[in-house]
Amino acid sequence: MSSDASPAPAKTPVTLREVASLAGVSVATASKALNGQGRMTAETRERIRETARRLGFRPNSLAQSLLRRRSFTVGLLTNDTYGRFSLPVMSGISDALVDKGVSVFLCNVEDDQRLGQLHVDAMLDKRVDGIIATGKRIDRHLPVDLSNLGVPVIYAFTQPDPGAIAFVSDDAGGARLAVEHFWRLGRRRIAHVTGPASFAVVHTRAQAYRDVLTENGLPIMEPLLGSWSEAWGHEAVKKLFDGKLSKSGGEKPDAVFCGNDQIARGVIDALRERGLGVPDDVGVIGFDNWQIVAEATRPPLTSVDMNLAALGREAGLTLLSLVGGEPAAPGIRKLPCRLVVRQSCGRPPDG
Template sequence: MARAEHPSGRAATLSDVARIAGVSLATASKAINGRDQVAPATRRRVIEAAEQISFTPNELARSLIAGRTGTVGLLTNDLEGRFVIPILMGAEDAFGAGQVNVFLCDARGDAIREQHQLKALLNRRVDGIIVVGRQTDPRPSLGHDLPVPVVYAYAPSDDPTDVSVTPDNVAGGRMALEHLLACGRRRIAHISGDPAYAAAQDRAVGVREALADAGLELVGDVMFADWSEHWGRDASAMLLAQHPDIDGIVCASDQIARGVLDTLRDLGRRVPEDVAVIGYDNWEILATNSRPELTSIDANLQQLGRAAARRVFEAIDGIEGDAGTHALPVRLVIRGSTIPRR
């Protein structure tokens, strides 16, 4: 096994360094941490000694004194899903490599397990917690009797006095529709996902609002079912049978949009010339491999993660964050399914 016992048999400690350098613990500590009250020559001696035995300060002991650990817990229920990861990356990014470390816990959707994880995190004295949900539906709050700040990301807390950050799905729906309008489309339908998801409802609201603002109406009703390609194929087939004159489709996910593209192709409709299609999520692997490539709404999840991390930071530093759910802006990524490419 890749394990090399140090010569001493244990990791080097500060007193080892002090002994070798011929100074006291206190002096060694000061020298290494760059505090003054240490003569340059002494400092050099200490640092050399430290390097010699490759001393690294025990972060545990440090944390014990400092009262903060420089760790943050990330509690999720949806590692499998693709939404958590970018958020996690954003958070890790914001925390800065090496400064703060993230404890990752996946509760697998089990409330008991979540409690366990939470307790473990608190025992480890994390400085803060980010809770990442699997959908944008509100989730139960962890409560307020926790000794550390908590920020909810993606899925907001159901308690309005908690701090939550979530993507702005209404704005996303609106943005998608406005793009189709800008592309000259007027007969637009909306194929959505599972109606039980707040995300589906919110995006539909945005779509409707934008249409109303333009003095238009949706062609047919919003079509709800699930988030799959299958549904995208079926829904669009039904849609075109009923409304052959349609010229734009807003899809509530890229998967749905992929299905829609398939059907349109089968039916001989050209995209985007005959029908423009826009997806949602900007899941690159899907969006950039379709024919044509898929215009989509990107929820800026990495930025969401950064925002969550920033708020945790502020709270740790004692800055009062404003409670409530903060909807973060999304962005449009234009590809060939709405605007023809050479």
């Protein structure tokens, strides 16, 4: 009388045993029928499948995992609660894995060693197939020891253990992208305003900046190190455009390459306040391509994008191949950045 063709409401999950019994076969046969294994008449197989469908049968992953020693889960460790860096990374990882039926345990360990151990233990207990570590800084370790865990580990946008596999952004390449873009636009007095010396990327990018200038025979203006804030961008403009610029001659910059988008925002605002036009008088390029900031600047900010989602995807895929038993050479893989051109540095080079 009732609609027995509709999938069951699954108040309590239906087991293989129930399917088998309703189809009048053993659980072994039922299992084989549903997995396309074993030999049986097409009629039997179809009958079992139909029964399973009708009952809304879905195999219990826990039981499968126990048997297969493979849980189709991975752990994602991060110490970045709010940040905008690890989020795209995480999203990329998740993207790469969901299609393979792999679920992700998200574990925020803050900077707390105890919490880290807690999470790692929990992940191991739950028999994750692998672990990905990510964080808010590429030059800092997570507060956990991931060596010798018995499962594959991949580092993404965080400092790896020696001998591990890591994916990071190519910051030097990203900086080159920016400075070379200025060069191609005809800018010749290019300054660099960036964050504090305690960040490794500050030095990486600064060196790339110097390299490009040197290669092209341009004068090097010593990079200005400060903080990652708008306020520092303001201040830096004062230093760049007020003072007599030491040895480099005293001419004012016609371009500023900034260490992040907030600094760039400060720089642009400060330039406008002192009557300098962006991009006409001075071009500005930021770093991170933080959309909400880059698009709120006037004019909208050209910025280097680290392709973090792609980085995460790559990390996820690599972990999967490791789990599958394929070998992979240890080392740090740098993934290229890309320049997102908006309006803060003049017309595109091919324009």
